[in-house]
Amino acid sequence: MREIDLSEVTEKIKETLIRINHELDDSLVTAFNRAKDKEKDDLSRSILDDIIQNQDIARKGSAPLCQDTGMVVVFAEIGSDLFYEGNLDEAINKGVSEAYTDGYLRKSVVNDPFDRINTKDNTPAIIHHKIVDGSQLKLNLASKGAGSENMSKVVMLKPSDGIEGVKQLVLDTIFDAGGKPCPPLIVGVGIGGNLEKSALIAKEAVLRDLDDESDNETIRAMERDLYEAINRLGVGPMGVGGETTCLAVKINTFPMHIASLPVAINIQCHSSRHEVIVL
Ligand code: SF4
Known part of the structure; x- marks a missing residue:
């Protein structure tokens, strides 16, 4: 004891x-810079630059x-x-x-x-x-933050909707959200359990490390496919258009009832403030 x-x-x-309200994790700042280098659209690139400068100002302690x-x-x-x-x-x-x-x-x-x-x-x-x-x-x-939480949702799909049904739901949710959740996003998806369990594992998913990939081959492929597909939606940083709508997709799963396919989508904005404390 x-x-x-x-x-x-x-x-x-x-x-x-x-x-954490003043300092974003270095992995996120690296992801912003990588996205900025890849962006072809001038306006999107300037928004990413603003996000990078904003976190720099916050890091120096002036404001959250x-x-x-x-x-x-x-x-x-x-x-x-x-x-x-x-x-x-x-x-x-x-x-x-x-x-x-x-x-x-x-x-x-x-x-x-x-x-x-x-x-x-x-x-x-x-x-x-x-x-x-x-x-x-x-x-x-x-x-x-509430802007991204407000655009999150839980939907009870039918088991026959399968992988394609889940992917379509995620894409529709992110497209409909547009600029409201302050992209670029981290998209957490919880598949399985029941109504509340899917929401909990989706929340845990958005708290995973940015470079963490699922151990399950099927789920890992879904994470990668959805990352590419979301960035083809054209929503872009803060919704101005461009190729950077999300920085990562994380999917967590749990066993479920034979008749159910619960799917929760928890959206995290670019201001992703979290940390693990171990005592
Ligand atoms: S950056 Fe995040 S916390 Fe800030 S207003 Fe947008 S959604 Fe809310």
């Missing part, structure tokens, strides 16, 4: 949220990457040999509150679908829990 102090969790959540500093999502994997005194969710939410208050990040969470009163510290975070073997605490943490 290993013991951790939950004040460490609060401190780490606070520090990470402030940092985007005015929408997101709602916090945490996938918590809790080792069964880990012990702590107190309430993990409270420790996480305290870190969120301190990050958004002390870090001057926009508070974007309202208390109720219809009262819509701002909670004033960006809490509560959306926290998913899983008990795993071991004595570590792993927190996969994201600040998810």
Whole structure:
């Protein structure tokens, strides 16, 4: 049995949220630069240049990457040999509150679908829990903006729709979204499970590393095909047209009922702010 102090969790959540709202992962910056070098369209290239300059300014600490500093999502994997005194969710939410208050990040969470009163510290975070073997605490943490989340969806396809039906659904979703989710995008697709499971694995998919490919040959081929097909849609950076609509497609799958083919598409904008914390 290993013991951790939950004040460490609060401190780490606070520090990470402030940092990821100012500093994009280097792999993403490399992907922007690679896309800019490939783009033939002048306007698209200049938008990519703006995105690159914007993240550079944010990195120097002047302002967050985007005015929408997101709602916090945490996938918590809790080792069964880990012990702590107190309430993990409270420790996480305290870190969120301190990050958004002390870090001057926009508070974007309202208390109720219809009262819509701002909670004033960006809490509560959306926290998913899983008990795993071991004595570590792993927190996969994201600040998810609403522009891209609003264009995401879950659809219950028929099993007979097959691979082509899933691909068409993804392409239609990205085309219909146009510039609203702030492309270039990372597209997370969850196939299988049921209604809520497909949405969860799609969210986990957008948090995968940019260069991570599926171990499954069929799914890996789908990820590559969809990446190419989405970039042929002509939506382009911020919807101005061009060849860079997405930077990656990630597909996660799960077993499902014989009569179902649930598909969730979780769209992540270019301001992809996430990090894994291990304590
Ligand atoms: S979708 Fe992303 S880049 Fe666009 S406003 Fe929201 S957080 Fe910012």
